[in-house]
Amino acid sequence: xxxxxxxxxxxxxxxxxxxxxxxxGHQVTAVVRDPAKLTADDPxxxxxxxxxxxxxxxxxxxxxxxxxxxxxxGGDGPGHIATIRPAAESLVAGLRYLGPDAPRLITVGGAxxxxxxxxxxxxxxxGLPVPLLQIMxxxxxxxxxxxxxxxxxxxxxxxxxxxEPGERTGTYRTALDDLxxxxxxxxxxxxxxxxxxxxxxxxxxxxxxxxxTVGY
Numbered sequence: 430x431x432x433x434x435x436x437x438x439x440x441x442x443x444x445x446x447x448x449x450x451x452x453x454g455h456q457v458t459a460v461v462r463d464p465a466k467l468t469a470d471d472p473x474x475x476x477x478x479x480x481x482x483x484x485x486x487x488x489x490x491x492x493x494x495x496x497x498x499x500x501x502x503g504g505d506g507p508g509h510i511a512t513i514r515p516a517a518e519s520l521v522a523g524l525r526y527l528g529p530d531a532p533r534l535i536t537v538g539g540a541x542x543x544x545x546x547x548x549x550x551x552x553x554x555x556g557l558p559v560p561l562l563q564i565m566x567x568x569x570x571x572x573x574x575x576x577x578x579x580x581x582x583x584x585x586x587x588x589x590x591x592x593e594p595g596e597r598t599g600t601y602r603t604a605l606d607d608l609x610x611x612x613x614x615x616x617x618x619x620x621x622x623x624x625x626x627x628x629x630x631x632x633x634x635x636x637x638x639x640x641x642t643v644g645y
Contacts (some may be wrong), residue, residue, distance in 0.1 A: 431495040431631065434532070436481045438515075439466050441594065442537055442620050443500030446613050447474075449624040450498075453632075460490050481516045487523025491532055496631055497524065499536045502567065513567035518573050531581060533580030535631060538587040540571055540616075541565025543642055545607040551590055551608060572640055584632045584636045588623050593621030601626050601643045609644030618644045 433450055437457035439441035439547040449469050450457050459467055469507045480486040480503050491497050497521055502513035517536065524531040541552035542565070552565040556585035568587075575583050589609055600608050601622050610616045628634075630636060 432454065432456045432458070432493065433631070434460055434490045434494040434497045435645070436460045436479070436498070436520075437500030437502075437537070439637075440500055442588075442592070442623060445594075445620045445624040446498060446500055446627055448535075449621075449628045450631075455628075455629060458490060458638050460486075460492065468556035477515075482512065482519050483513070484519050484526065485521035490527040491524055492527060494532045496533045496535060498627070498631070499534070502537070502571075507629055509632050511567075513564070514574060517571040521574075521578055521581050521583070532583040533584070533634070533637075535584045535586065535627060536571070536575070537627075538585040538640060539565050539568025540587050540590050540592075540608065540642070541567040542572060542580075542606075543587055543590075544606055545608050546610065563626055575640075579638070582637050584630060584634070584638040586623075586630065587619040587640060587642040589642070590616035592618050592620055594625055594644045595621060599625055601645060604644075605639065607642070610641060611645055615626065618643050 433455050435447055435457055438447045451473055456473045458475045458477055460477055461467055464476045464478050467476050479490045501516045543551050572585055575585055594617055606615050623643055
């Protein structure tokens with residue numbers, strides 16, 4: 430059982446990460462700006478107020494935890510664009526306050542920078558809406574930042590090209606920087622199975638200082 434501080438617990442992906450963590454018996458501290466938006470109806474769940482963009486707030490909630498998970502900017506709309514890279518910087522700065530005892534960091538990434546079978550990146554496709562491109566590149570900027578960090582044990586998990594609520598199957602495949610596609614060329618994962626992959630990585634680390642991706 431791990432102690433997990435979770436930012437973004439009320440979002441599409443964050444809520445499923447929360448549910449999966451509680452399902453497995455982990456102790457979760459959900460860090461939200463408005464605690465009234467999340468009910469602590471599980472004995473292993475604590476809801477606290479905090480701000481992912483404030484390094485001191487990050488340090489305060491991360492102290493004593495085993496892992497910090499951030500689902501901030503995990504695809505919940507254009508309003509999150511401006512917070513993705515700053516959140517990454519704040520998370521790392523906050524954890525640095527804790528020195529060598531800082532918990533591990535796992536963050537929700539984006540699919541835009543993944544390589545497709547033809548060698549191009551997902552965000553190179555023609556006709557993508559501008560707001561979606563902005564989210565993709567914001568996640569790419571955050572990943573570029575993480576790749577400069579050597580003193581914090583970070584992991585960034587990119588979803589498939591399409592991620593949406595759906596069935597929890599427990600089945601998925603992983604790769605590093607290459608988009609995972611099905612035989613028909615589609616690339617997808619449910620938010621439920623993405624959460625399973627994230628918790629599997631949390632429990633059995635395989636990708637310290639790496640980005641990896643998950644899909645069917």
